[in-house]
Amino acid sequence: MKIYRCKNCSKYTLEDKCPVCDSPAVDPRPAKYSPKDPYGKYRRLAIKEE
Incomplete structure (x- = not known):
């Protein structure tokens, strides 16, 4: 069983779509964090652009 969070209204749910x-x-x-992450640089750049 997984818990999900809605992108729009920030409600938590157990379904793939927000009810x-x-x-x-x-x-x-x-x-998960990895010191050998080959895409970490690009992820940090994407966060800065937001």
């Missing part, structure tokens, strides 16, 4: 606003729900946990 309140019907938008997609995502896994609220961040990806």
Whole structure:
């Protein structure tokens, strides 16, 4: 059983879609950290651009 978080209304649910606003729900946990992460540089750049 997984818990998801809605992108739009920030409600937590056990389903892939939010029952309140019907938008997609995502896994609220961040990806695991690895010091050898080859894409870490690009992920940090994407966060800065937001």
